Amino acid sequence: MQLWLIPILPLAGFLINGLFGRRFSKGLVNAFAIGSVVLAFLWVLKTLFGLGGLTAAYTEHYFTWIQSGALSVGCDFSVDRLTAVMLLVVTGIGSLIHIYAIGYMAHEGGYYRFFAYLNLFMFFMLTLVLAANYLVLFVGWEGVGLCSYLLIGFYFDKKIATDAGNKAFIVNRIGDFGFSLAMFLIFRQFGSFDFAHVFAQAPAAPVGLLTLIGILLMFGACGKSAQIPLYVWLPDAMAGPTPVSALIHAATMVTAGVYMTARSWVIYTHAPIAMDVIAYIGIATAFVAATIGLAQNDIKKVFAYSTVSQLGYMFVGVGCGAFSAGIYHLMTHAFFKALLFLGAGAVIHSLSGEQDMRQMGGLRAKIPWTFGVMLCASLAIAGFPFTSGFFSKDAILLAADHRAPWLYWVGVFTAGMTAFYVFRAFFMTFFGKYRGKEHPHESPPVMLIPLVILAGLSLVGGYLFKIPDFLRPVFPAVEAPEAFGPMAVASAAGLLGIALAYLMYVYRPGIPDSIASGAKGLYTLVYNKYFVDEIYDAAVVKPLVGGSRVVLWKGFDAGLIDGTVNGIGARAKGIGGVLRLAQSGNTRSYATWIAFGGVLVIFGMAAMIVLGGLR
């Protein structure tokens, strides 16, 4: 079925634009960049139609990549229903965001570079999704990390952007360390990286080892999918262009961790402790990130923390054994969070770069289309009944309820907060009086059309694509029954959050300030994101930098290595200084030395003969 064409198309786009894009017109760059991704999308559709029901995985083997002793790793691609969902999300949303970026990046420098990186990202993401073994998946995993770094630091003349890029890369590296260790253990236990091989043997493996592998894999996922304790890079990653935030840091790359854990479900179902850890980390992240989102004023920061929080939900789904619910939320989240970011991008674009919501307000009448699509997205993320977020979030919360009621209640409370902070941002942006100075203008159609399509998907996508039903052949059955009670409570929490936001930011705009001054300590804590960055800085970064400076640089490098080399040099110089005196330039003194040496040799030999040593 030529699966390899799917990732190769964007790679070709990357190579053409990356090598020759500088000389191309914008139209030509667009043609290659968007054309390659749209073609990949069409090829995905054709492949999936051609494969029919896909009840079993379809695998293609291209070549043996690594052959060394017992290790044999093939470059294999595989498609099953889980991969199909991911392929459609990545190429579908990716195409829309590429088209949107034409309008958004129209006035930016480095146009071709942007699209080249974006295409490279698509290549690696599709490799990650299509991989039939852990090592090829890891190639994609690292590749998307690289593209994330490149695109966060796209405005490389801004220190804040390059710092954010470094932070994302380094924090991800910490997670990847766990992932690598997990892969070592997998190879040691199963002797292979192939999913089919590993999962067939996993049930027979010792539980302790599976738990360890599961937790290490999860640690890798925590880095990529921005979970506690490694979530700190994602909010900073918003320094990149907004289409990047939408594509990489909301819709696709950050969900790779969820995909990977769902892919490894066999390991997790046999390691209950690892699953518990995932669920706890997920719910903690969802809750903490939501509280931080309550007090942010940068519109992209709000959505960034919202992404962290929603990823936490997906982890709760996976951790409760409802893998399909996690993937369901992954898909609907891709719809509405991409839309939220792109809508926020449209707002920022219309205000010529303003991101502070305190400088917005009253934009409802000025950019009505953006207003409309943002309303759709906000309703979807708030879990408004029958929007896409409603279905997927309920699927997760039902599974959580089945697993442990307290997980459910924290989830419901977080859902209420989610609705509140999203609508807070919505009301601050579109309602009240305009507080800024720029003249807002509606975005061009090339940006609006993808927004409208995503808005449609956000509203009805959850109903159209019943992912849990579709994924039934892939994952074990979820026992959680459809229950009306918990569903109604969750929806009510969302509606309550919306109402509260309306009350505080439209009806009585004075309330937030009085709360902020009333609970000053709490507000400062939340506003400063619990000082997590500062704590990490003090606990990890500073000691590491200080230790490197004092021990490694001053102590080891400058002290020991330089000291040894310089010491040898100084001794040689000292000895040479003494010997130098013999080099008088006077021929007769040299001759004397030679004669002296000759006499010494003769005396030496005579002594040896006398002592009987030499015959």
Next chain:
Amino acid sequence: MMGHVPLSWFLMLSAVLFSLGVAGFIFRRNIITMFMSIELILNAVNLTFITFAYQRQQVAGHLLAFFVMVVAAAEAAVGLAIILTVFKNRETLNIDDLDSMKN
């Protein structure tokens, strides 16, 4: 005829010539004189070679003596050329004045 003269005399003569050469090389300041002292040293060594070759009835000593002669001839050609050039440039043959290698 050689048979009447003891071997040690030849060696003694050689040692005397050698020492004279070394002393001349070290204590004389004129380059030409030093040059001649080198020739004296070489010939003293040659005499030793020949002496031992005669005593042991072996041709290797003769061979080496010829080698030394050839090298000495070449050395004389090059050496005299150098001395000429030095004299042209410095207008002196005092070895103690030719110490520009120092520092």
